[in-house]
Amino acid sequence: MERYIRMLSFTTVFIVGGILHILLWKADYVDCFSQLFYGVMVLVWGLLVKNQIIERRIRTTYWGIVGTMEVYFLLQICRYRLTDGNNRYLWYAYFIPMLVIPLLFLYLTLFINRQKEEPKRPLYWLLAVPTIVLAALIMTNDFHQLFMRLDDSLTDSIKTSTAGVLLYIYYAYSGGMLLAAFIILFNKCRVSISKRKILRLAIVVCICLFLWLSYETEIGPSIHGIKLWNVGEIYAICGIFILEACMQVGLITVNTSYTRIFQETDLPAVIRDITGRDVYRTKGAEAVFSPSEETLVRKSDISGGSVTWAVDLSAVNTLNRQIAETIGQINARNHYLTTQNAMKEEKAAIDARNRVYDRIARIVSSQLTQIENLLTDSETDFTKRLKKIVVYNAYIKRRSNLELLRESEDKISAAEIYTAIAESVNYLELNQINVSVNFLIDGEISVDAAVLVYDFFETVAEYVLNKISMLSVTVAERSGIISIRMLTDIPDCSFIDNWSSRELVACHGKIVKTENNQDSILALSFERGGDRL
Numbered sequence: 001m002e003r004y005i006r007m008l009s010f011t012t013v014f015i016v017g018g019i020l021h022i023l024l025w026k027a028d029y030v031d032c033f034s035q036l037f038y039g040v041m042v043l044v045w046g047l048l049v050k051n052q053i054i055e056r057r058i059r060t061t062y063w064g065i066v067g068t069m070e071v072y073f074l075l076q077i078c079r080y081r082l083t084d085g086n087n088r089y090l091w092y093a094y095f096i097p098m099l100v101i102p103l104l105f106l107y108l109t110l111f112i113n114r115q116k117e118e119p120k121r122p123l124y125w126l127l128a129v130p131t132i133v134l135a136a137l138i139m140t141n142d143f144h145q146l147f148m149r150l151d152d153s154l155t156d157s158i159k160t161s162t163a164g165v166l167l168y169i170y171y172a173y174s175g176g177m178l179l180a181a182f183i184i185l186f187n188k189c190r191v192s193i194s195k196r197k198i199l200r201l202a203i204v205v206c207i208c209l210f211l212w213l214s215y216e217t218e219i220g221p222s223i224h225g226i227k228l229w230n231v232g233e234i235y236a237i238c239g240i241f242i243l244e245a246c247m248q249v250g251l252i253t254v255n256t257s258y259t260r261i262f263q264e265t266d267l268p269a270v271i272r273d274i275t276g277r278d279v280y281r282t283k284g285a286e287a288v289f290s291p292s293e294e295t296l297v298r299k300s301d302i303s304g305g306s307v308t309w310a311v312d313l314s315a316v317n318t319l320n321r322q323i324a325e326t327i328g329q330i331n332a333r334n335h336y337l338t339t340q341n342a343m344k345e346e347k348a349a350i351d352a353r354n355r356v357y358d359r360i361a362r363i364v365s366s367q368l369t370q371i372e373n374l375l376t377d378s379e380t381d382f383t384k385r386l387k388k389i390v391v392y393n394a395y396i397k398r399r400s401n402l403e404l405l406r407e408s409e410d411k412i413s414a415a416e417i418y419t420a421i422a423e424s425v426n427y428l429e430l431n432q433i434n435v436s437v438n439f440l441i442d443g444e445i446s447v448d449a450a451v452l453v454y455d456f457f458e459t460v461a462e463y464v465l466n467k468i469s470m471l472s473v474t475v476a477e478r479s480g481i482i483s484i485r486m487l488t489d490i491p492d493c494s495f496i497d498n499w500s501s502r503e504l505v506a507c508h509g510k511i512v513k514t515e516n517n518q519d520s521i522l523a524l525s526f527e528r529g530g531d532r533l
Contacts, residue, residue: 006048007244013041014237018229032077038233039073042066045240052247052254061108065101065239072097072232092138092147095170099138101235102177103131105242109184112251134173137166189251197249204245208238269309271302279305293317356407360400367392370462387430388465394424395458402454406447414441414477417450421457421473428461433471440476448507449526453484456499456511456524460486463495483525493520 017037024033046066053059075097079090110124141147147166182205189198215227215234229237246252268285270278291297296311361368371392374385398420405412418439425435453475464471472487493513504510507526514521 007241010041010045010237010240010244014038014229014233017041017233034230034233035073035076038236039070042069042073042236042240049243049247049254053252054254055111055252057111057114058108058252061104061111062243064104065108065243068097068100068104069232069236069239072101072235076230076232088142089139092141095138096135098235099131099135099170099174101239102174102181103128105239106177106181106184109181109188112185112188112246130173134166134170138170141166185246185251189249201242201245201249201251204241208241211238267309269307271305271307273305285310352407356403360403363403364396364399367396367462387427390427390430391424391461391465394427395462398423399451399454399458402447402451406451409447411444412447412450414439414443414445414450417441417445417453417475420454421475424458424461425473428465428471431465433465435471435473438472438474438476440474441482442477445477445482446507446526448503449482449509452503452507452509452526453482453524456484456522457486459496459499460488460522464488464490481525481527483523485521485523487519487521489519491515491518491520493522496522 017034020033020037043066046063050059050063053062072094075090075094079094106127107124137144138147141164146164147170148164149162186198186201189201211234215229215231243252247254265282265284267282269282270285271280273279294312294314294317296313297308298311299306299308371389374380374389374392377385402412402416402420405416418441421437421439425437428435457473461471467490470487470489474485476483476485493515496511496513499511509524509526512523512525514523
């Protein structure tokens with residue numbers, strides 16, 4: 001509504017100025033009335049609008065248009081009133097503002113709807129080059145007479161001169177820039193939020209075109225042959241109408257109605273002057289607001305005073321409580337999952353140990369059976385039975401230890417297998433068996449090879465427990481080949497045939513027997529250190 005009132009007011013001023021122009025025609029002391037009157041009108045309009053345009057580049061260009069209009073009115077005064085129209089250079093300069101205003105209007109349309117951070121294109125500055133060249137040619141017309149050929153008896157009427165080719169270029173160039181500006185303006189109006197209001201802009205442009213044509217075709221309003229408005233006044237009111245229309249349809253962003261918007265908002269806020277007196281108060285600030293757990297009061301200094309507003313923290317506090325509850329639930333869930341994972345890991349470890357224990361039980365089941373049989377054999381001397389039991393028991397203990405090591409290790413110290421064999425040898429000697437042991441391995445060996453070496457030794461030892469009185473054991477490693485060599489005084493060693501064939505193949509192992517009528521040699525060897533395939 002504010003802009004409609006302003007346009008109506010300036011229309012009224014424009015009409016009144018035209019009527020006063022007729023009434024004061026040839027009156028004393030008012031020779032410059034029209035120029036002064038419309039110059040003041042343009043200046044007042046510029047001051048009213050200057051702080052409403054938000055975008056800096058558009059505001060700067062707008063002020064350029066207003067300033068050029070003022071220069072035009074000043075040149076009119078100088079040309080017709082101060083020098084009696086006899087100064088050629090004032091005559092030439094009179095055409096320059098009408099050359100600059102179309103260029104500035106074209107710039108203004110190019111700056112509409114451009115982002116602040118978007119740089120100006122170099123092409124924009126090139127548009128000013130023809131204007132500068134043409135202005136220079138106009139001001140130097142005395143040297144080439146291409147703009148217009150003036151009579152020596154120059155009067156204030158342009159009809160006394162002959163138009164040159166530059167004058168037609170002047171009109172074509174000015175009209176071309178205005179046409180290009182209007183095409184850009186309507187195109188931006190068509191693709192922006194102002195699309196629904198494009199008819200308003202079109203009506204204003206048509207009115208301005210009608211005013212200009214009415215002046216150029218001599219059909220404009222006049223009284224006693226005196227026109228109500230000169231071409232400068234037509235330019236001024238057309239510029240005001242078109243720029244106001246651009247602001248109304250939203251092409252030029254302005255900050256109007258901010259007071260009403262501020263007063264209608266629900267946000268509690270107060271704008272105060274320097275003395276602390278309330279100037280504007282929002283609808284949400286009808287009651288006095290003070291800081292509390294649910295309200296945060298902020299204050300900031302502004303030009304001419306300060307603004308105080310309240311921030312409702314209830315939603316933030318509710319959200320914080322919900323976040324705290326959610327975090328508590330997440331922590332409880334994490335604790336539950338951690339406990340559950342720990343229980344799963346513990347259960348997996350127990351299951352793994354149980355599998356190992358079950359496997360150990362299967363491995364030593366034969367020895368356990370032998371021990372049970374010896375314990376229940378009442379016909380044999382207990383001491384003899386006990387000596388045999390400790391042989392089986394030594395194997396159970398050492399074999400279980402090797403199986404536990406195999407669960408977690410790929411390589412073990414050679415001392416492990418040496419200790420296992422040495423303990424079994426000690427108990428074999430309790431059974432009146434002469435055993436000699438040579439251990440020629442140092443460092444680490446494959447745990448699979450170590451298990452097979454000990455199993456092979458135990459198999460032979462248990463078989464010959466009641467049959468021999470002599471056993472020689474040699475465990476050695478040479479050129480990466482691990483071997484156990486056992487010399488017995490039993491000529492038949494068929495019990496070792498097909499012994500652990502699958503495990504031997506997996507570890508690159510093989511058994512070699514050498515038999516004669518008195519004793520036998522059993523050799524188990526592993527290539528590649530007993531590593532599996």
